[in-house]
Amino acid sequence: MNPNLVSITPCETYAPDVCEAALLSVLEPLGGLDWVTPGIRIGIKANLVTGAKPEKAVTTHPTLLAALTRLLKERGACVVIGDSPGNLYNASVLNRVYALSGLDEAERAGAELNRDFSEKDGYFQDAVQAKRFTYTGWIDGCDALISFSKLKSHGMMSLSAAAKNLFGTIPGTMKPEYHYRFPNPNDFADMLVDLDEYWKPVLHICDAVTAMEGNGPTQGTPKHVGCLLAAKNPHRLDVLAAALIGLEPREVPTIAAAVRRDLCPDAVERLEIAGDWKAYLQTDFEVIRNRNSLLFVGGNNLFGRAIRGAMNLCLESKPTVHTSACIGCGKCRDICPAHTISIVNHKAVIDRKHCIKCFCCQEFCPVGAMRVHRAPVAALLTHGKEGSK
Ligand code: SF4
Ligand code: SF4
Numbered sequence: 001m002n003p004n005l006v007s008i009t010p011c012e013t014y015a016p017d018v019c020e021a022a023l024l025s026v027l028e029p030l031g032g033l034d035w036v037t038p039g040i041r042i043g044i045k046a047n048l049v050t051g052a053k054p055e056k057a058v059t060t061h062p063t064l065l066a067a068l069t070r071l072l073k074e075r076g077a078c079v080v081i082g083d084s085p086g087n088l089y090n091a092s093v094l095n096r097v098y099a100l101s102g103l104d105e106a107e108r109a110g111a112e113l114n115r116d117f118s119e120k121d122g123y124f125q126d127a128v129q130a131k132r133f134t135y136t137g138w139i140d141g142c143d144a145l146i147s148f149s150k151l152k153s154h155g156m157m158s159l160s161a162a163a164k165n166l167f168g169t170i171p172g173t174m175k176p177e178y179h180y181r182f183p184n185p186n187d188f189a190d191m192l193v194d195l196d197e198y199w200k201p202v203l204h205i206c207d208a209v210t211a212m213e214g215n216g217p218t219q220g221t222p223k224h225v226g227c228l229l230a231a232k233n234p235h236r237l238d239v240l241a242a243a244l245i246g247l248e249p250r251e252v253p254t255i256a257a258a259v260r261r262d263l264c265p266d267a268v269e270r271l272e273i274a275g276d277w278k279a280y281l282q283t284d285f286e287v288i289r290n291r292n293s294l295l296f297v298g299g300n301n302l303f304g305r306a307i308r309g310a311m312n313l314c315l316e317s318k319p320t321v322h323t324s325a326c327i328g329c330g331k332c333r334d335i336c337p338a339h340t341i342s343i344v345n346h347k348a349v350i351d352r353k354h355c356i357k358c359f360c361c362q363e364f365c366p367v368g369a370m371r372v373h374r375a376p377v378a379a380l381l382t383h384g385k386e387g388s389k
Contacts, residue, residue, distance in 0.1 A: 001031040006231040006240045008275035011209045014054070019067040026205065026230040029274035035144075035202065038076030043142030044068065044111070045201065047150040047165055048083035050218050050364070051100030057212040057222035060148045062102035064207050064228075066109035068148065073110045081106055082114030082138045086335065086364055089136065089171040090117050114138045119171050127194040128261070129187055130178075135169045145201040147234065151208040151225065151241055153216035153288045155319075155359030155372045156185060157192075160217045161241040162204040162234035163254040166195040176337035176360060183356035185290060189253030193261065196234050204237050205230045208244070213286040219368030220286075227280045235264035236271055243268035244277070245285040253290070288372050290317055317374045319355065319362050321348045325369035332361035332370055 007029045011022035027033060036042070046065055052058035069079045081103065087093050098104070098113050107113055118137030125131065139145060149165035157164055170178060182188040206229040214220040225244065231237035235258035242252050249255040249266050259266045268277075328346030340354040341361060348361075348370065362370040 001029075002272060003232045004236060004272050005029055006229065006233075006236045006271055006273050008227050008229050008240065008273065008277045008280065010226060010279075011228045012226050014061050014063040014209060016063055016067060019061075019064050020070065022228050023064070023067055023071060023205070026228045026275075027203070030203070030230055030232060033071060033075055036072055036075040036077050039078070040076070040143045041078045041080065041141065042072055043114075043139055043145045044079060044081045045139075045145055045147045045165060045168060046081055046083050047148070047160070047168065047207075048085055048097050048101055048103075049168070050085050050087070051097035052218070053100060054102045055210075055222065057150070057152070057210045057220075058218050059101045060150050060207050061209065062105040064209070065103070065106040065111065065148065068146070068205070069106050069109040069111040079111040080114055080138065080142065081111045082136065083168040084136050084170065084172045085168075086175050086360070087172045089119070089173055091115060093172075116141065119174075122198065124194060124198045126197065127191075128257075129182060129191040130194045133195070134171060134174050136171055139169060139199070145199055146203045146205065147201040149204065149206045150212070151206055151229075151245070152212035153214060153220055153245070153286065155216070155288055155362040156290065156357070157189065157253055158247055158288055158290050159238060159242050159245070159252045159254070161206050161229075162231070162237040163192055163196050163258070165204075166199055166201075166234075167192055169195060169199060176335060176358075179358035179360055180337040180356065183358065185253045185357075186257065188358075189257040192254050193235075193257045193263070197263075201234075203230065203232065204234045206237060206241060208241065208280070211245070211285075213245070214288075215362070215368050215371055216288065218363055219365065223282070223285060225280055225282060227275075233264060235259075239264055239266075239268055239271055240273060240277060244280055245282050245287055247287055247289075251289055288317075289374065316357065317372050318352070318357065319350060319359055320371050320373035321350065322369045322371060323347050325367055327367055327369070329366065332365055335360045335364050 009026040046060040152160040154160040212220040
């Protein structure tokens with residue numbers, strides 16, 4: 001079995017039999033599930049960033065999670081599904097997320113939904129950014145981890161798929177602190193790659209049956225893509241996922257970080273792919289291009305650095321409040337790691353001087369009133385359909 005292979009297979013609907021057949025098909029080129037032995041405890045790290053009905057395309061679809069659970073249990077495994085949403089990490093929040101996201105379907109298939117809310121301290125000697133980190137303790141109880149992500153656009157990272165999914169191993173209450181520690185998207189991406197390298201799930205699967213375009217990862221628009229992706233290497237999967245939705249590898253900070261570490265190639269043409277990937281190419285997918293799509297390089301002397309700083313400031317995307325949609329709920333103010341949002345006359349107001357452009361506010365605004373605004377000059381200089389303006 002080639003460990004570098006990325007597999008892609010059709011999955012037109014979320015009908016249970018279609019999902020089960022598609023999972024078997026996408027995993028077959030990667031060696032199938034022969035590694036699953038009776039009694040093994042497998043953790044499935046789903047994307048449960050917030051509680052949302054499955055048709056909203058925010059979370060990994062419960063029918064796919066149920067189908068994978070059945071396949072693993074048939075081979076004698078115990079299955080636990082977990083994630084830490086961007087909120088308090090406790091039973092009351094998670095029970096609500098499980099219920100809203102339809103996870104009872106996976107529970108009926110025999111999966112345990114994680115209710116171990118302990119937090120542990122980790123140390124990763126080889127980390128580039130985050131040698132010391134705090135993680136969700138439930139993973140320690142698993143013999144193997146499968147990451148089951150969802151294909152979505154993302155305010156800060158442009159792409160939410162395999163590599164980004166492991167950020168959910170950080171307890172929700174700690175996530176704003178990580179944004180504050182790593183305000184530069186490239187450093188944040190390096191931290192995510194550290195997490196991927198530390199946890200090294202045995203498998204990465206991505207739900208791209210119905211993806212999310214536009215104002216992702218929580219308030220975008222569902223978009224039918226009709227396939228599943230799988231790989232042993234999260235960054236190779238992401239190179240293919242990015243290509244499907246029209247993003248260049250360099251436009252996705254986690255892929256760029258992985259390329260710098262020689263963990264994946266810098267072009268989809270250099271991937272080894274099992275499956276007809278071009279059949280799923282999206283020509284009109286609304287992406288969010290972050291500043292990495294157009295970084296001005298300049299020289300490395302004082303003058304070059306000054307020009308680069310000024311140019312990149314002009315090209316940077318910013319969070320913007322659509323006041324007509326804002327309901328003044330204060331969620332963005334509460335989650336903002338830089339404490340730079342206040343509510344004035346029932347509307348969110350951003351003090352731009354201290355904004356670190358982490359886009360947590362955009363991610364967790366419940367009504368999509370906070371959006372990523374791309375500088376007009378940057379939008380002019382790149383092509384492709386963009387969402388979340
Ligand atoms: S979270 Fe959204 S709706 Fe709530 S105050 Fe902020 S911008 Fe307004
Ligand atoms: S205003 Fe939004 S983007 Fe800026 S620091 Fe706060 S949460 Fe992050």
